[in-house]
Amino acid sequence: MSICVTVEMFMFHVYILFTLVFISVCGNKTILQYFGSLDDYQVNATETSESKYPWIARVIHSRSSYVPHMCTAACIDEAIFVTAARCIYNLKVNYTRILYNSKFYDALAFVVPSVPTKQSYDDIGFIVVRSKNSKKWPVIKPFNGANRTDKAFDWFKKLEHASMKYKIVGYAMRKWLHRISVPERQYDLSELDVIVSLDICTKLLTNNGKDKIFRVPCYHSCTFQEFKKKNSKCQKYHGVEGGALIDTTSNKLVGIATWTISYSKYEVPVGFSVLNSKNFFDDFRCAKRIRNDNGLLIVKGYYQSLC
Numbered sequence: 001m002s003i004c005v006t007v008e009m010f011m012f013h014v015y016i017l018f019t020l021v022f023i024s025v026c027g028n029k030t031i032l033q034y035f036g037s038l039d040d041y042q043v044n045a046t047e048t049s050e051s052k053y054p055w056i057a058r059v060i061h062s063r064s065s066y067v068p069h070m071c072t073a074a075c076i077d078e079a080i081f082v083t084a085a086r087c088i089y090n091l092k093v094n095y096t097r098i099l100y101n102s103k104f105y106d107a108l109a110f111v112v113p114s115v116p117t118k119q120s121y122d123d124i125g126f127i128v129v130r131s132k133n134s135k136k137w138p139v140i141k142p143f144n145g146a147n148r149t150d151k152a153f154d155w156f157k158k159l160e161h162a163s164m165k166y167k168i169v170g171y172a173m174r175k176w177l178h179r180i181s182v183p184e185r186q187y188d189l190s191e192l193d194v195i196v197s198l199d200i201c202t203k204l205l206t207n208n209g210k211d212k213i214f215r216v217p218c219y220h221s222c223t224f225q226e227f228k229k230k231n232s233k234c235q236k237y238h239g240v241e242g243g244a245l246i247d248t249t250s251n252k253l254v255g256i257a258t259w260t261i262s263y264s265k266y267e268v269p270v271g272f273s274v275l276n277s278k279n280f281f282d283d284f285r286c287a288k289r290i291r292n293d294n295g296l297l298i299v300k301g302y303y304q305s306l307c
Contacts, residue, residue, distance in 0.1 A: 084258045085123035096110075105129035218272065289307060
């Protein structure tokens with residue numbers, strides 16, 4: 001490896017360590033930098049069509065316009081969509097709607113995580129919509145390849161990743177355009193083949209894996225070995241809030257993109273939440289109860305009582 005690459009990687013590790021030190025000194029308010037928010041951009045990804053992914057959707061914070069676009073979502077059951085929980089925390093239900101299969105659906109309720117994780121790195125949110133406008137709901141079924149058996153993600157490392165082909169799909173801008181802060185920004189549906197690993201964030205975001213801070217499921221366009229060799233594959237990137245990570249072999253939704261670390265020098269991995277935790281299934285049941293409820297009296301705390 002050339003001295004230039006060594007210096008770049010050293011500076012990146014210094015950047016990460018500085019961030020962590022800054023967090024430890026400045027307290028809880030700054031700790032959100034630990035698992036940073038996604039900026040909804042892509043680099044060298046492939047534009048694709050909604051007809052290829054009829055279950056994909058956009059979350060829009062307006063009942064009268066196509067903007068502002070907030071994040072990507074996926075339909076996993078009739079009138080029920082999943083996205084990154086941090087996308088819906090600051091939204092208002094009565095302003096939010098889903099653009100899905102070229103139709104708008106008003107949000108009926110949000111289901112936020114019943115047991116949130118540190119800085120939402122593993123949190124999935126649900127959006128239940130009013131379902132009277134549609135008779136057909138193209139869906140993608142959640143991953144069911146393994147149950148969680150521990151909190152350290154050892155169960156994830158044991159998955160047969162070699163037999164699975166991963167792709168990330170979502171609405172993104174081109175890099176640098178995402179820096180322009182206007183509501184009319186253009187988001188196009190794009191996809192990218194990625195590699196999934198439990199160790200890739202640990203190795204790339206810390207000192208060669210010596211620190212286990214980021215030992216969580218992540219995806220990237222290349223392996224750690226390819227990254228060290230400056231393989232051109234590593235110049236590709238796709239990181240959008242609520243992005244759908246799918247296994248194209250089984251056509252199942254494996255995870256939802258939830259966080260990353262921003263670094264302008266080169267592209268880094270993206271963390272995601274796997275749709276198989278107890279909390280996920282509990283919140284999914286809650287979303288179904290809200291969708292199936294025929295009650296007419298809507299008062300404060302009404303939907304919460306259903307769950």
